[in-house]
Amino acid sequence: GLLADGWAKVRLDAEQADRLATLLDEATSFFGLAAAAKERHSSVDANHGYRAMGREYSITPDRPDVNESFSLWSDRLDLIPGYEELGTFGGSLLAWQEIVAGISAAILAALARHFGTEDDLAFRAASSVQINDYAAGPEDRECLQDRHEDGHVLTLVHGTRPGLEIFVDGAPRASETAADELLVMPGSILSELTGQRIAPLFHQVRNLRLPDRQSA
Numbered sequence: 001g002l003l004a005d006g007w008a009k010v011r012l013d014a015e016q017a018d019r020l021a022t023l024l025d026e027a028t029s030f031f032g033l034a035a036a037a038k039e040r041h042s043s044v045d046a047n048h049g050y051r052a053m054g055r056e057y058s059i060t061p062d063r064p065d066v067n068e069s070f071s072l073w074s075d076r077l078d079l080i081p082g083y084e085e086l087g088t089f090g091g092s093l094l095a096w097q098e099i100v101a102g103i104s105a106a107i108l109a110a111l112a113r114h115f116g117t118e119d120d121l122a123f124r125a126a127s128s129v130q131i132n133d134y135a136a137g138p139e140d141r142e143c144l145q146d147r148h149e150d151g152h153v154l155t156l157v158h159g160t161r162p163g164l165e166i167f168v169d170g171a172p173r174a175s176e177t178a179a180d181e182l183l184v185m186p187g188s189i190l191s192e193l194t195g196q197r198i199a200p201l202f203h204q205v206r207n208l209r210l211p212d213r214q215s216a
Helices: 014-031 035-039 088-114 188-193
Strands: 008-011 049-051 067-073 128-134 143-148 154-157 164-168 171-174 181-186 203-206 213-215
Touching: 008 088, 014 067, 014 088, 014 128, 014 213, 067 088, 088 128, 088 154, 088 181, 164 181, 171 203
Parallel strands: none
Antiparallel strands: 008 181, 049 067, 067 128, 128 213, 143 203, 154 181, 164 171, 164 203
16 A cells, blocks of 8 residues: 555446546547648647647657647646637546545545544645657657656556556656556655655556557
8 A cells, every 4th residue: 555565556447437438549549630631739838738748858858759649637627718619628637636536535534544633634736637649759768757756645557558657765667557447656745745754656558569558
């Protein structure tokens, strides 16, 4: 678990796994659109909706992440340009946000009890769902995303194909998720909240040159 290992896995029930599969199917259809059609849903600040490859990076801007992405903050579809045109993709994002918010709340409540507080962490308005779509990476890139930690409380991630590596005792270790699994990764904010008793989980995505990898 998070306290003993610094990471954990969550098993989804059948309905939750079905919502995840639906989201990934909808995302596949979206990312398959022409570039101009996707860019219609990109905000000026790049925080909402579509982000083209090269607009996000893990460490330095000269080494951008080798993936496109799409983000929904909280349940605010209206912050995404052209959100009315997203159709069932928008609905699947909202449905998945509800599920991961519930799982996150349960994890945080258990941690609060462990550390002797009953305070609720009001995280929903600052939460996001992000779908990443990875292309086969260039030959000279060892990693599609360089080693980093997420500056969040928690990240719940599902990857459809191998590539994600977590750092355990300073060394990278492959971490795959089954169709009904999420990996729970603590971020630096959770580390601060727990007095460094839970360290942020550093991770990277290795370039295995897979043309159809996604993560949620």
